[in-house]
Amino acid sequence: MDFSSKLLEQAVAEMSQLPGVGKRTALRLVLHLLKQPADQTTQLSEALVNLRTKIKLCNNCHNISDTELCEICSNKNRIREIVCVVEDIRDVMAIENTSQYRGLYHVLGGKISPMDGIGPSQLTIKSLIEKVKVGEIEEIIFALSSTLEGDTTNFYIFKQLGGLKVKTSTIARGISVGDELEYADEVTLGRSITNRIPFEGSLKN
Template identity: 55%
Template sequence: MNFSSTLLENAVAEFSRLPGIGKKTALRLVLHLLKTEPAQVDMFAETISKMRREIQFCQQCHNVSDHALCNICATPARRQDLICVVESIRDVMAIEATQQYNGTYHVLGGVISPLDGIGPDQLNIETLIQRASNNNVSEIIFALNPNIQGDTSIYFIQKKLAHLPVKVTAISRGIAFGGELEYADEMTLARSLQNRLPVENFVRQ
């Protein structure tokens, strides 16, 4: 791809660093910005920059937040005794879209995957154990992607929770093994939450 402007080339290169954005798509986006009023482009750039500078992670559940506690954890109407354990922030958004869950969340920040060099110490597991130990938690619901890594993570965390009087469940397998929560339709995900089962049904002791 030949460019008549180094500035244009550099902008395309930066956009193409984004996941799922190839050179052609990056060029289309940059050319669109060239047709946009400079004030709007400045606002776009400042919005992205401000987001990156000022965004926080909830001290309780590790979800993205504007404050020390995210809006979900800080809402009195949410059931604080329910914790839904998910892999990523995108999974929180997927479950929230179902409007069928009124508890809180805990974002692990990934799953245990030795082949990828990800161990338990690199995930937000200890803070989950602390929440279950220090608060009046009645149930922990695992809503991890139905694959080997997800099941391995559930097995490991379940063992860490074994000494606590907490009910431990997992969403039902309405989502196919090997699938991902963020791509599941809202009705399937909602039913998987409603029909959750003890983790023993999925993880061999």
């Protein structure tokens, strides 16, 4: 693209570095900002820089937080003996939205993925193992996404936990509530039969 303005060109170049934002979309977004009051651009810029420079990771669970200890970890009403292992803050938000979980979290910051150059040392696995070694955690719930990388990460952590006295579990995989059986994929349907639960147990929720 041939821009009539270097300023415009730079703004579009920076904007199009965001994932899923091509040059055309970047230009559309930047032209939109030009039509809005200057305040909007200032506020967007300040919010981004503030976030990037001031954000902290919780000392205990490594979730994104404004304080040294996040709201969940510092909440006295949460069950401190159960820890749910997730990939990132989006999973924490998704589980919190269900209002079905009262334990703490441990945010790994990703999944083991040799293809993307991510090994166990880039994740917060060591810190998890050390928390378990202290001896106050009774159960670890694995809640990573059900992919090759997710399964690999689960298994790696499981092996590292070997010998330590802690219960491990994984979230149930099965047919989504409201879904028709005939449209479910075979693997999911197969697992949901293998891992069937007592009927009385299903009435709890």
